[in-house]
Amino acid sequence: MAADVLGIIGFAVGVVALLLAVTVTRRIGQRDPLNVPHFWRRALVIRPPAMDSTDEPLGALTRNQRLAFIANPTKAGVSHVREQAMRACAIRYLPQPMWFYTTEDDPGTGQARQALEQGADVVVAVGGDGTVRAVAEVMANSDRIMGILPMGTGNLFARNLDVPLNDIPSALRTVIEGEDRAVDVGWIDIERAHPSHGENGTHIFLVIAGVGLDAEMVAGADDRLKRRLGWFAYFFAAAAHMRGKRMGATVTVDDAKPVKSEMRTVLMANVGRLPGGIQLIPDASVSDGKLDVATLDARGGIVGWTELFGTVIAQGAGITEPWLPRLLRTSRIDHVRGKEIVVDLASPQKIQIDGESAGRAGKIRGRVDHGALTVRVPPKPAEKPDKASKASASDPADVPEDGNHEI
């Protein structure tokens, strides 16, 4: 008798467990079909939700776009990202994306060109700022869209466009379902002072191109330190160049009169936000059709440097009038906005483009290419009416005009 009761209870528990397992498997399968083996998908009649569901806006994915990913294979975890990308496309019934790897000889331009030739609608750079720049060089002035899966140390361009960092699933969602935004890019013409310094050429920059100390810092930053500390490694590198000579340069912005002066560095910025909440160039906008030019100068050894870095950090904190004592006026930042900047150097100086060394130059010319690149970015939060009305209800003066939001 007792054995019969136990048997019945056991059977009931078994049936419940089986039903539970089927329900859970079906639910998982509907959300992400690739998580359930093909046999079980067929046996349990698992079908993903209908495409024409009106409850959830499908956004960009209804365009049936063809994606291409251009990945830097040296980044850790890139094969896992590939799986995630394939799955993200599969569950949205998008065509299987193309996948290219960059090489040492070709950091992404050749692959991006190939992707466009093969009909990619969205070309996604998977890597750091170097890969992003190489892909952008091809995508600028094309009629196609660029996406970013940030996997670098700085990820400066992605950061400035609010692309999710350290969160591949969110970045993938942005790439597939985000909004398209036209942004400016910069081009820099490099004129070498001497043939042994390399070839003349034109390069794209998305973040900041700089000459002088800024480039010395980039060249001097230790790779291991860079991996560990990110952008702050550059500040450590700066220490090694504090006693260096200042450089003489003639700077011409648009049609203004050329200015001849001595300085530490000239920066041309397409964006202004750097890691750690630091804004080297406040208010720089990525879509205003202008580059922000800053010349930085510091004298008097360590005092001047401390003040200069203090000024940069103060600007990041929104303090335009630096709090440091004005008695020792040893550093200054001059800031101007323009479409074209020519820097004629008295002696050849190191150049950096988006954090990569580009050798020495005798003369550089930077110019903005307004709205040349269309990038897929996260949808604006204004879509949520509750939040938007709350924000406008509070003091509108609190909201900065552009680029000054918290990271």
Ligand SMILES: [Mg+2]
């Ligand atoms: Mg700008």
